[in-house]
Amino acid sequence: MAETGFGFDTLMDDSSGTIAAAMAAGRDFLSETATSGLLGKVGATIDVVPAAQYPDKRWFQKSYGRSVTDAPEDLLVGKGLFYLTEQRQLFLDCTAGHYQMTWGYEQPDLTALLLDGxxxxxxxxxxxxxxxxxxxxxxxxxxxxxxxxxxxxxxxxxxxxxxxxxxxxxxxxxxxxxxxxxxxxxxxxxxxxxxxxxxxxxxxxxxxxxxxxxxxxxxxxxxxxxxxxxxxxxxxxxxxxxxxxxxxxxxxxxxxxxxxxxxxxxxxxxxxxxxxxxxxxxxxxxxxxxxxxxxxxxxxxxxxxxxxxxxxxxxxxxxxxxxxxxxxxxxxxxxxxxxxxxxxxxxxxxxxxxxxxxxxxxxxxxxHAEQIGEVGSYYHDKMAELAGQFPEVLVEARGSGHMTGLKFRRVDDALAFHRAAVASGLWLRVHAYHEGHSTILTKFALPLTEQVADYATDRFAELLRTLA
Ligand SMILES: Cc1ncc(COP(=O)(O)O)c(C=O)c1O
Missing domain, CATH: 3.40.640.10 (Type I PLP-dependent aspartate aminotransferase-like (Major domain))
Structure with missing residues (x-):
């Protein structure tokens, strides 16, 4: 760094270097573990990442977690479709961030393009x-x-x-x-x-x-x-x-x-x-x-x-x-x-x-247009199959391609599914807070593969079984 006081440690108040160390270990873990290995650990705590003390959200507005001051469970680092939280839990991001990370986290071609620019x-x-x-x-x-x-x-x-x-x-x-x-x-x-x-x-x-x-x-x-x-x-x-x-x-x-x-x-x-x-x-x-x-x-x-x-x-x-x-x-x-x-x-x-x-x-x-079309249809079809397998819980699969949701018959089931999914490392969203709404939403980033689509829908099936 050109100037003292201008590095990560001082700007991030990380003089002990623990946040930097956790980020580095998290990145290494995400980039060095094959997709099958990551899928096998979704929801688990990743111990190779050291624990650290993170800034809290006490200055945030209430609707954004102002009350969460201990052990914030926010994002640490991400790679592709996966991310680690600050408490080191591994998540499969089924929503591409807040629906905007088209290529997931740290897409290498785009990172290279950014540096090139x-x-x-x-x-x-x-x-x-x-x-x-x-x-x-x-x-x-x-x-x-x-x-x-x-x-x-x-x-x-x-x-x-x-x-x-x-x-x-x-x-x-x-x-x-x-x-x-x-x-x-x-x-x-x-x-x-x-x-x-x-x-x-x-x-x-x-x-x-x-x-x-x-x-x-x-x-x-x-x-x-x-x-x-x-x-x-x-x-x-x-x-x-x-x-x-x-x-x-x-x-x-x-x-x-x-x-x-x-x-x-x-x-x-x-x-x-x-x-x-x-x-x-x-x-x-x-x-x-x-x-x-x-x-x-x-x-x-x-x-x-x-x-x-x-x-x-x-x-x-x-x-x-x-x-x-x-x-x-x-x-x-x-x-x-x-x-x-x-x-x-x-x-x-x-x-x-x-x-x-x-x-x-x-x-x-x-x-990647062809592959996007193929994987999108594959995933949507699998979600539609789930609707067929669990007719007593689900009404139908909705949306198209990577943007597919499951409409539940009962609001409470949609909420319970959402809670259980997030607790087990599947980050997805639910619409169940308006009269008649009872749908879980996914919008996978475009690097979705059939392997990940199979994994996600298998996990969804397990959760649906507990509700059926
Ligand atoms: C359909 C649609 N329109 C408009 C917006 C607003 O965009 P922004 O959040 O970038 O202001 C959003 C954001 O989610 C959206 O989904």
């Missing part, structure tokens, strides 16, 4: 008025992905096509907010004489933590008085037609996620989105597809291509940079390029190094 002088961030080459290149790549095979010169002139990218947003919430503002501004400029605008959203939606995004899922109703939200049940075509018939041209926007990772992994049917597209066209509403969860997780890279619809606005984030620095994007039709320069940015959202990683992440998805 730093050595080449790619900056970490800079002013959004002077985007450096990786940011511009990523914009071009997203357009190419949104319009496979298109003649790019013709596309650039065609404002009816997805030919514009807003890449200056750090998180998905800001990219979603940009799409909401575009929908509002467009309404104001073209349809305001119809009355207060209406947003049609799917019940159980999640489009970020911005206050208006939260309004779109039913929060803060008392503060928004001149814009309405109508929530519809996903895949209920009759209801959607009824709502469009009732509100017609007052509808400013329709929003959907292809797979509702915040509502029990409900997959939206292509015919439903096609209907929504037609209804939006008829009423002049803007259709937004939020691919923050599904983007970069399927062989097509962007899942909307499966639905044979072109949204007006497409939101991307999370997995785009494989978890390295948040960077999100809004890809939209040129005719909706109606916001002014600072109407929708994060000032740290012009992250060149993150964009470079984003290009690497996309290249990996494209390179």
């Amino acid at each position: 730093i050595q080449r002088g790619i900056v970490w961030d800079d002013h959004s008025n002077i985007p450096s080459a990786p940011v511009k290149q990523l914009a071009a790549k997203l357009i190419e992905l949104a319009n496979p095979g298109a003649d790019l010169d013709a596309l650039q002139q065609d404002d009816e096509r997805l030919n514009t990218v807003l890449l200056g947003t750090a998180t998905g919430s800001v990219a979603c907010a940009a799409a909401m503002k575009i929908s509002l501004r467009y309404y104001e400029e073209n349809k305001s004489e119809r009355g207060a605008p209406v947003f049609v959203t799917l019940d159980g939606n999640y489009h970020g933590t911005d206050v208006f995004a939260q309004y779109l899922r039913g929060m803060w109703p008392q503060y928004f008085t001149n814009v309405e939200v109508v929530m519809v049940q996903p895949n209920d075509s009759d209801e959607l037609e009824g709502v469009f018939a009732e509100y017609g041209e007052r509808i400013a926007g329709f929003w959907a996620e292809p797979i509702m990772m915040n509502r029990e992994v409900i997959a939206i049917e292509p015919c439903y989105l096609q209907l929504a597209r037609r209804l939006c066209d008829e009423s002049g509403a803007l259709m937004t597809i939020d691919e923050i969860q599904t983007g970069f997780w399927y062989p097509e890279v962007l899942m909307f291509h499966r639905f044979d619809v072109e949204p007006d606005l497409l939101v991307l984030g999370k997995g785009m940079t494989a978890g390295f620095d948040p960077l999100a994007a809004l890809v939209y039709k040129g005719k909706f390029d109606i916001l002014a320069q600072y109407d929708a940015i994060s000032t740290n959202g012009n992250a060149a190094l993150a964009a470079y990683l984003g290009l690497g992440c996309i290249a990996l998805v494209q390179r």
Whole structure:
């Protein structure tokens, strides 16, 4: 280190070196143990990693574990699909971090690319008025992905096509907010004489933590008085037609996620989105597809291509940079390029190094597309088999590919399954805190193999047996 007081030991208050030693031993263990060896130890305490005293969470907000001051069980180090906690328990991460670590922890090609980028002088961030080459290149790549095979010169002139990218947003919430503002501004400029605008959203939606995004899922109703939200049940075509018939041209926007990772992994049917597209066209509403969860997780890279619809606005984030620095994007039709320069940015959202990683992440998805498709189907099919084997406990498997959940008949069973899974080293999520919700969620990182899929589903079967 160039300066004393600037090393890990002082910055991390680790003068005894125990945290550094635990991290080093943990990394060695994860990289030197073969997958079969790691699978054999999931849930176990890994004694070759020395115990250490870690910072606690006393300054965190209550909802993030402020009360946990002794023996925090947080993440120590990770590799691929596995991680070790600070208490040295080995976990199989069935959710790719918080759904954003596309390639798991420490993917070697991406780590090498990151170091390469730093050595080449790619900056970490800079002013959004002077985007450096990786940011511009990523914009071009997203357009190419949104319009496979298109003649790019013709596309650039065609404002009816997805030919514009807003890449200056750090998180998905800001990219979603940009799409909401575009929908509002467009309404104001073209349809305001119809009355207060209406947003049609799917019940159980999640489009970020911005206050208006939260309004779109039913929060803060008392503060928004001149814009309405109508929530519809996903895949209920009759209801959607009824709502469009009732509100017609007052509808400013329709929003959907292809797979509702915040509502029990409900997959939206292509015919439903096609209907929504037609209804939006008829009423002049803007259709937004939020691919923050599904983007970069399927062989097509962007899942909307499966639905044979072109949204007006497409939101991307999370997995785009494989978890390295948040960077999100809004890809939209040129005719909706109606916001002014600072109407929708994060000032740290012009992250060149993150964009470079984003290009690497996309290249990996494209390179491994076939395998991603195959393993994804294999895993989903195995989850569907479980639903067939335990019909008294499970309703069905939901979602698609690596993003697959299990819908339980009883909320208590879903909660018990979740508790037992986490206690035994399988990190997954549960939706069981809203009326009628009873689903466990997985979203494996793309390095998932058939071996790991077999292991995970066998372990799920064992847990289901205790509930049957
Ligand atoms: C579908 C969807 N939209 C928007 C967001 C918000 O993204 P971010 O957390 O990056 O702000 C999320 C985050 O989980 C999401 O899943």
